[in-house]
Amino acid sequence: MSISEVRFAALPPVRPEFINEHVKSGDVGEVARPLSFWEQIANITPLRRTLVLIAIAVAWQAYAMPLNDPLMLPTFSATAEAFWKATVSGELLIRTWYSVKVLIVGYAAGVGVAAVMTGFAVSTRIGNDVLATLTAMFNPLPAIAILPLALLWFGLGMPSLVFVLIHAVLWPLALATQSGFLAVSDALRMTGRNCGLRGWRYVLRILVPAAFPSILTGLKVSWAFAWRTLIAAELVFGVNSGSGGLGWFIFKNGNELETAYVFAGLSAIILIGLGVENLIFRTIEVHTVRKWGMQK
Amino acid sequence: MPATAGAQPAVAPLLEAKGVTLQYKTPDHLITATYRVDFQVYQGDRFVVLGPSGCGKSSLLKCVGGFITPVEGGVALKGRPVERPGPDRMMVFQEFDQLLPWKTVKENVMFPLLASGTCGRKLADERARSYITKVNLESFVDVYPHMLSGGMKQRVAIARALAMEPDILLMDEPFAALDALTRRKMQEELLQMWQELHFTVLFVTHSIEEAIVIGSRILVLTPHPGRVKAELNVHEYDFASQGGREFQTMYGRIHAMLFENGSDMKEETDVDL
Numbered sequence: 088m089s090i091s092e093v094r095f096a097a098l099p100p101v102r103p104e105f106i107n108e109h110v111k112s113g114d115v116g117e118v119a120r121p122l123s124f125w126e127q128i129a130n131i132t133p134l135r136r137t138l139v140l141i142a143i144a145v146a147w148q149a150y151a152m153p154l155n156d157p158l159m160l161p162t163f164s165a166t167a168e169a170f171w172k173a174t175v176s177g178e179l180l181i182r183t184w185y186s187v188k189v190l191i192v193g194y195a196a197g198v199g200v201a202a203v204m205t206g207f208a209v210s211t212r213i214g215n216d217v218l219a220t221l222t223a224m225f226n227p228l229p230a231i232a233i234l235p236l237a238l239l240w241f242g243l244g245m246p247s248l249v250f251v252l253i254h255a256v257l258w259p260l261a262l263a264t265q266s267g268f269l270a271v272s273d274a275l276r277m278t279g280r281n282c283g284l285r286g287w288r289y290v291l292r293i294l295v296p297a298a299f300p301s302i303l304t305g306l307k308v309s310w311a312f313a314w315r316t317l318i319a320a321e322l323v324f325g326v327n328s329g330s331g332g333l334g335w336f337i338f339k340n341g342n343e344l345e346t347a348y349v350f351a352g353l354s355a356i357i358l359i360g361l362g363v364e365n366l367i368f369r370t371i372e373v374h375t376v377r378k379w380g381m382q383k
Numbered sequence: 384m385p386a387t388a389g390a391q392p393a394v395a396p397l398l399e400a401k402g403v404t405l406q407y408k409t410p411d412h413l414i415t416a417t418y419r420v421d422f423q424v425y426q427g428d429r430f431v432v433l434g435p436s437g438c439g440k441s442s443l444l445k446c447v448g449g450f451i452t453p454v455e456g457g458v459a460l461k462g463r464p465v466e467r468p469g470p471d472r473m474m475v476f477q478e479f480d481q482l483l484p485w486k487t488v489k490e491n492v493m494f495p496l497l498a499s500g501t502c503g504r505k506l507a508d509e510r511a512r513s514y515i516t517k518v519n520l521e522s523f524v525d526v527y528p529h530m531l532s533g534g535m536k537q538r539v540a541i542a543r544a545l546a547m548e549p550d551i552l553l554m555d556e557p558f559a560a561l562d563a564l565t566r567r568k569m570q571e572e573l574l575q576m577w578q579e580l581h582f583t584v585l586f587v588t589h590s591i592e593e594a595i596v597i598g599s600r601i602l603v604l605t606p607h608p609g610r611v612k613a614e615l616n617v618h619e620y621d622f623a624s625q626g627g628r629e630f631q632t633m634y635g636r637i638h639a640m641l642f643e644n645g646s647d648m649k650e651e652t653d654v655d656l
Contacts (some may be wrong), residue, residue, distance in 0.1 A: 274478040277450055280468040282498040292498060296485045379484045380529025 161347040169347035170354055179336065183355055186317060186332030189245055193252025194313050198306070200253060201260040208261075209268050209290055222262050230255035230316040234323060248320055255316040256309040263308065267301025268294050300376045307368050311360070318356060395462070396423035397583055398447065398551055402456030405442045416442040417609035419456065422602050424551065424585055429577060429618075431586045433594040434604030435641060440587045443609065444555050447585060448474050460550055470499040473544035477556040479536045482528040482543075488515060489524045492543045501547065514546040515539075517576060534565040541573070545582065552584040558593070570597055571622060591637050595620050595630065603640050612640055 128134065144163050151162040161169075173179035208218035230251050237247040271294055279293035295302070321334025331338075333352055340348035376382040400423075405416040416439030424430045432440045445451045447458050449468040458465040460472065473495065475481070482491050492511035496502050502510070515521055518538040528536055537557055544552055558566040570593065577584070588594050594601050599618035602611065617633060624630045 272478065272480045274476045274481040275483070277445075277448070277468070277474065277476065278481050278483070279498075280450070281448065281470065281472075281474050282495040283468070283470050284498055288498075293483075296483070299485070375485070379527055381484050 158344060158346055161350060165347045166350040166354065169345075170351035173336075173348060173351050179351065179355060182331070182333050182336040182352075183359070186321065186334070187359070189248050189332065190252065190313060190317050192245070193249040193317070194256055194310065196249060197253040197256025197309065197313065198260060201257050201264065201305075201309075204257070205261050205264045205268070206287070206290060208265060209294060210286070215265075218261060218265060222258050222265070225254065226258040226262060228254075230312065231319045231323075234320050243324065248317065248324075251316055251320055252313050255312040259312055260302075260305040260309040263301050263305025264298065267298030267305075270301065271297040300381050303368070303371065303376060307364070310363065310368075314356070314360060394425065397426045397428075398424040398458065398460050398585070400443075400447070400456070400458045403443065403446060403453045403458060404455035405439055405446055405451055406454050407442070407451075415608040417604070420604070420609060420611055422611065422614065424583060426583055427581050429584050429586065429597060429599040431588060431594040431598030431601045431617075432604060433588060433591065433598075433601050433637070433641075434609060435589060435606045438604040438606040439609035440589075440604055441555055443604075444474075444553050444585065444587045447551075448472055448553050470495050470501065470547050471550045472553055473547045473549040474553045474555065475537070475540045475544050475557045477559050479533050479560065481540050482536055484528050487525050487527055488520060488531070488539050491528065491539055492546050495543060495547050499547070510546050511542075514542040517545070517579075518542045518572070532565075533561055534569060537561065537569060538572075541576075545576070545580070550583065552582055554584060554586045556587055556589070559588070559590075566593075573597065574621065591634055591641070592625070594637070595633055596622060596625065601637070603637060 122130070148163040151160050154160060157165060170179070204214075204218055207214040209215070233254055234247070234251050237250045241247040241250055275293065275297050279289055284292055317332070318334040318337075321332045322338050324331055324335060333355055337349050337352035340346075340352065372382070401421055402419045403421075404418050407414055407416060420443060422430070432443060434440045442451055446453055447460075447465065449465050449472065452466075465472070483494060486494060489508070489511050492515055493504075493507040496507040496510060497504065501507075512521070512524065515524055518541055520535060520538055520542070523531065523535065528539065531539065541557070558569050561569065574597065576582075586594075586597055588597070595617045599616070601613075601615045601617055603613045603615065604610065605612050615633070615637070620630055620633065
């Protein structure tokens with residue numbers, strides 16, 4: 088007698104069959120119950136995040152007030168006041184506009200170059216090799232590291248910044264786009280070719296939308312890279328240039344020991360970052376990849 | 384084995400494959416998927432390619448689709464050699480992700496019509512609606528694919544292919560990823576649509592029962608590499624005859640053909656419906 092025969096010797100009893108003649112869903116009572124008011128309130132993400140921000144501001148104020156050292160750590164209220172004053176006087180707005188203007192030019196140029204390069208890379212094998220090699224070489228290189236070279240080639244001013252920004256945008260975006268293209272399923276590719284699509288039409292009508300989640304992530308990452316690089320570059324510029332952007336605003340106020348204004352400058356950077364992320368990219372996301380069910 | 388004798392039909396075949404040998408490369412080997420396969424598909428045929436995994440039946444279908452170039456022989460549609468993919472041979476794949484997720488059901492069905500320049504937006508819209516109605520999805524016209532079930536997605540893919548009104552419809556195990564109940568329903572619907580439209584379809588499957596029910600003629604392939612074992616007429620069998628004696632006899636004949644080389648194919652052949 089084997090072990091299994093011993094362990095599974097008992098057979099199930101034969102039970103009578105039965106059929107419920109009157110099964111109605113109405114008997115169960117509430118199938119869908121609305122959430123309570125507080126549960127609904129707690130589900131509003133912006134509200135929860137705002138609460139986090141308020142908590143940070145309160146903690147900051149509570150720590151800085153008794154410290155009473157406006158040079159090292161100004162209070163939240165002092166920073167808010169400096170922010171308000173700088174905004175009303177127009178200086179912060181002018182500096183911000185200068186930075187954003189350079190950023191838009193550099194970002195757009197970087198996106199354009201990335202589009203051409205990845206388009207070239209998907210259509211030919213050598214193009215793919217070129218892009219893969221260049222991306223591997225330049226992606227780990229911090230964009231700010233080539234600023235001295237850019238200054239040497241293009242001199243002080245906007246062209247140098249744009250050059251550095253293109254470098255900051257191009258490689259992460261190209262990398263994300265290319266990996267997005269590679270992840271497009273065979274069924275989708277064959278469907279496109281089945282419809283007679285080839286060349287640029289195939290790339291634009293099949294590959295780009297199918298890889299859009301990756302492309303959007305690339306756009307977000309490269310936007311953050313560009314913003315950081317620009318502020319860092321402006322900090323270096325601040326030493327030499329009379330008219331600068333937000334980086335220069337921070338650098339100048341740091342030199343003048345106006346710490347509250349340094350914090351105000353930093354706040355402006357954070358606000359712009361949050362604004363672009365939540366207004367622009369979130370809107371694009373909601374109307375594309377989320378609507379299409381390609382991203383949760 | 385001599386080919387079955389009989390008078391050749393007077394009409395010319397719609398699709399003719401002559402001596403098709405297909406090969407593909409793996410990192411280590413050059414694999415021969417099919418070896419000198421011949422077959423003819425006539426207008427209105429429900430032509431099923433049946434064989435176990437690894438007989439190259441999917442490769443054969445992709446060759447007809449123009450996605451794979453044969454190393455020997457060739458395929459001709461209406462006498463013209465097939466060289467590249469084209470909307471005169473619309474494919475329906477097994478995978479649910481063949482639909483464009485960024486387009487609604489209607490836009491998906493319109494896509495080949497517009498992309499191939501077959502007709503303008505207005506006509507494409509009309510045609511799309513009419514074929515979506517044929518697959519019973521008229522209330523899902525403006526829904527995105529991610530909100531549909533697997534069976535609905537396959538229905539959209541079929542509507543999309545049929546809306547092109549292609550010379551031949553190519554179906555690569557379109558119901559294999561569905562649950563058994565949905566699969567049965569889809570098979571019935573496909574047959575109903577064929578009754579109505581009489582399109583020509585080349586259907587690949589590894590299920591003997593599906594082949595007998597769906598097909599009017601079955602091409603049986605041997606595995607590794609795929610060669611023609613037999614061509615059988617099954618136009619008289621449908622769901623009603625399923626379980627009947629003649630149906631079982633036909634099932635047994637095909638089963639014996641697929642399994643005569645021993646039991647090595649057993650685990651690769653799904654004999655369930």
